[in-house]
Amino acid sequence: AQSVTQLDSQVPVFEEAPVELRCNYSSSVSVYLFWYVQYPNQGLQLLLKYLSGSTLVKGINGFEAEFNKSQTSFHLRKPSVHISDTAEYFCAVSERTGGFKTIFGAGTRLFVKA
């Protein structure tokens, strides 16, 4: 069975500073990896996904993530954050074959300060 660990529950950062949200996963089979964002009282919105190919994945709103198979990590980065990036971010994993369920990490609350 797969699992996801988000290493930071909260990340405070100043506006225009870079940020990295860390995610490690565990699975016995090959996986797909995702980052989602959730704004207050909303559902989740996909930021980016890794299905295959290049390990550096670019997403919406200037976010990118790098898949590292040897370290089983999929960290999310943004070079310069805005106040509007304040939200909850979820890392998720699903198995390439079978399973048919996506498992989410506990979430990281990104708080951007002026």
Place this chain on the structure above:
Amino acid sequence: KAGVTQTPRYLIKTRGQQVTLSCSPISGHRSVSWYQQTPGQGLQFLFEYFSETQRNKGNFPGRFSGRQFSNSRSEMNVSTLELGDSALYLCASSPQGNTEAFFGQGTRLTVV
């Protein structure tokens, strides 16, 4: 293309009652998954349906059940509600079930 629609958005029920939540997926998506989101437990997988068949189920008691209709719309039912069932219930649809998921805005269930 219309997004995932969940109804109702808000619901207040009394302990012991039952509740049915509805989810209409994106047109053409055959997979529908349900999640329970609470501050303490995060996002927990309930079950996934594909072409009217449940393919996977999370670790929830039998009081939680679901079904999917031939038009891919899905419902989940919770019987004998407990205070701990208060949560945001999210539905997600996808073409296959293990790739990108599109989420609805959720149903906020409060059990009193």
